[in-house]
Amino acid sequence: MRLTRGEHLASRLNYLALGFIALLALLPFLHIVAQSFSSHQAITSGRVTLWPVDFSFEAYVKVLREQAFLNAFKVSLLRTVIGTMLNVVITCMLAYPLSKAYIKGRSAIMFLIVFTMLFNGGMIPTFLVVKATGLLNSFWVYIIPGAVSAFNVIIMKNFFQGVPPELEESAKIDGSSNIGTLIRIVVPLSMPVIATITLFHAVGHWNAFFDTVLYVTDRNLFPLQVYLRELIMFNQSNISNNNGYSANIDSTLLALESLKAAALIASTVPILIVYPFLQKHFVKGIMLGSVKG
Amino acid sequence: MLPGLAYFIIFKYVPMGGIIVAFQDFSAFAGIRGSEWVGLTHFKNMFTDSEFYTVFKNTLLISLYKLIWGFPGPIILALMLNEVRHMLYKRGVQTLVYLPHFLSWVIIGGILVNVLSPATGIVNQLLGMIGLEPIFFLGSQEWFRTVLVVSDIWKEAGWGAIIYLAALASIDPQIYEAAVVDGASKWKQLIHVTLPSLIGTIVILFVLRLGSVLDVGFEQIFVLYNPLVYNVADVIETYVYRTGITQGQFSFTTAVGLFKSVISLILVVLANKAARKLGQDSLW
Numbered sequence: 262m263r264l265t266r267g268e269h270l271a272s273r274l275n276y277l278a279l280g281f282i283a284l285l286a287l288l289p290f291l292h293i294v295a296q297s298f299s300s301h302q303a304i305t306s307g308r309v310t311l312w313p314v315d316f317s318f319e320a321y322v323k324v325l326r327e328q329a330f331l332n333a334f335k336v337s338l339l340r341t342v343i344g345t346m347l348n349v350v351i352t353c354m355l356a357y358p359l360s361k362a363y364i365k366g367r368s369a370i371m372f373l374i375v376f377t378m379l380f381n382g383g384m385i386p387t388f389l390v391v392k393a394t395g396l397l398n399s400f401w402v403y404i405i406p407g408a409v410s411a412f413n414v415i416i417m418k419n420f421f422q423g424v425p426p427e428l429e430e431s432a433k434i435d436g437s438s439n440i441g442t443l444i445r446i447v448v449p450l451s452m453p454v455i456a457t458i459t460l461f462h463a464v465g466h467w468n469a470f471f472d473t474v475l476y477v478t479d480r481n482l483f484p485l486q487v488y489l490r491e492l493i494m495f496n497q498s499n500i501s502n503n504n505g506y507s508a509n510i511d512s513t514l515l516a517l518e519s520l521k522a523a524a525l526i527a528s529t530v531p532i533l534i535v536y537p538f539l540q541k542h543f544v545k546g547i548m549l550g551s552v553k554g
Numbered sequence: 555m556l557p558g559l560a561y562f563i564i565f566k567y568v569p570m571g572g573i574i575v576a577f578q579d580f581s582a583f584a585g586i587r588g589s590e591w592v593g594l595t596h597f598k599n600m601f602t603d604s605e606f607y608t609v610f611k612n613t614l615l616i617s618l619y620k621l622i623w624g625f626p627g628p629i630i631l632a633l634m635l636n637e638v639r640h641m642l643y644k645r646g647v648q649t650l651v652y653l654p655h656f657l658s659w660v661i662i663g664g665i666l667v668n669v670l671s672p673a674t675g676i677v678n679q680l681l682g683m684i685g686l687e688p689i690f691f692l693g694s695q696e697w698f699r700t701v702l703v704v705s706d707i708w709k710e711a712g713w714g715a716i717i718y719l720a721a722l723a724s725i726d727p728q729i730y731e732a733a734v735v736d737g738a739s740k741w742k743q744l745i746h747v748t749l750p751s752l753i754g755t756i757v758i759l760f761v762l763r764l765g766s767v768l769d770v771g772f773e774q775i776f777v778l779y780n781p782l783v784y785n786v787a788d789v790i791e792t793y794v795y796r797t798g799i800t801q802g803q804f805s806f807t808t809a810v811g812l813f814k815s816v817i818s819l820i821l822v823v824l825a826n827k828a829a830r831k832l833g834q835d836s837l838w
Contacts, residue, residue, distance in 0.1 A: 355558030382569025
């Protein structure tokens with residue numbers, strides 16, 4: 262296609278602007294990464310921008326030796342693995358029967374599920390129920406009260422409905438049970454949508470912190486996000502109380518700057534590692550969802 | 555199927571029944587059955603409480619700002635990306651702009667506290683270079699909402715663009731060819747082909763967005779706010795959390811929560827009706 266000179270210019274500007282936007286998304290990370298490798302004196306005197314000053318691994322060594330950090334990391338990891346598996350299995354088991362027209366009452370059940378997306382008891386009544394089930398201050402409070410997402414059930418159900426019924430019928434004739442058909446025929450065919458849902462649940466579990474704030478006071482059960490929040494808020498409140506620099510803030514507090522940066526990066530790394538592998542899946546998954554409505 | 559159903563009953567429908575504590579003077583010792591009925595007292599208190607008005611106003615304002623500034627972002631971004639012919643460049647940009655969506659608000663909060671810090675933050679250092687006084691963004695009533703809106707756009711604009719990109723990808727290339735044959739410039743193509751094809755997606759997303767004006771992004775505010783800015787940052791949900799869970803006023807805050815849920819429900823239903831009227835797909 263031939264472009265006029267004005268269009269050429271516009272196109273160049275567009276490339277430039279997009280590059281700028283992409284940088285904007287990236288720069289804050291680079292800044293924090295640079296800080297995590299710098300000494301606290303360099304940070305507090307404002308010499309660190311995008312490149313480490315007084316390069317050292319010290320902050321990482323400190324973070325990785327910190328018992329509370331390791332423990333929080335373990336809680337987050339366990340929560341993500343167990344929680345995600347349970348999410349996906351229960352969602353599949355619920356969505357599969359709902360995708361079958363011969364199941365009685367399925368539209369009523371579907372309505373009841375969709376309704377929970379529109380209206381809910383709210384924070385306090387839910388809190389009272391969780392309390393009544395005895396889940397407060399237990400690891401399972403991370404897994405069970407969020408076990409199913411109504412939205413994902415709908416997406417799964419729609420996808421299952423698209424699986425050709427002939428395949429399932431032939432499996433039945435070969436003597437496969439319903440569960441067998443689900444596991445051997447339907448699930449393998451539904452991998453793109455299952456991958457998407459898995460990713461969303463996994464990220465959700467890794468990033469979750471509010472259920473801890475609501476339901477857990479036992480420090481041994483704190484996940485990474487809550488650990489980080491305490492680290493950050495502790496620092497911030499000290500800064501605001503002392504109005505920036507005051508002789509009272511000693512270097513131990515300031516040393517936290519690079520420590521904080523290192524902890525932030527260490528908690529982000531797991532997501533950054535899986536992200537490139539999953540990107541193509543989620544984009545496809547979202548498009549599937551949006552086209553089907 | 556049973557575990558899933560049991561889940562919905564226990565954790566979704568039982569709490570709905572729990573709403574009755576809004577009409578009681580709930581005491582944790584007496585339980586729901588033993589607590590005293592007080593009718594609409596809590597609702598009356600709510601509407602005469604000045605703090606509730608502040609919180610309600612904050613909720614609406616923050617939501618409105620996010621809508622006005624945040625809604626066009628993904629559309630513009632998708633249009634810009636759509637013009638890029640260099641596939642590698644396009645993918646690279648996309649990878650970077652989706653990324654912040656996958657980080658928790660705690661991490662983004664940490665980054666914000668860091669870059670906005672009045673003493674050591676890079677933003678204030680830049681302001682200092684051009685001779686401006688440092689601003690304590692997160693502790694300033696004037697700036698706090700701006701930080702909320704900008705950081706929300708930063709986190710979600712790229713992600714939001716995906717759905718528009720999907721819509722753009724489904725436009726028939728023949729229409730563009732026809733437009734070119736008719737002598738339409740790039741700009742004319744944008745106005746007469748691309749935008750009209752997107753308008754359906756834009757309308758439905760906008761309407762649905764209006765349906766959830768009272769959901770402002772609890773985690774974001776919870777992570778960033780502090781007593782200095784409660785006045786401008788406290789929204790219904792953070793207020794319910796603080797007075798309900800941390801101060802134990804279960805009944806009053808359940809009433810506040812119920813008020814929010816009911817208004818939200820009405821808004822979503824109306825939004826869905828509107829989307830249907832406009833001839834678009836609706837949620838149900």
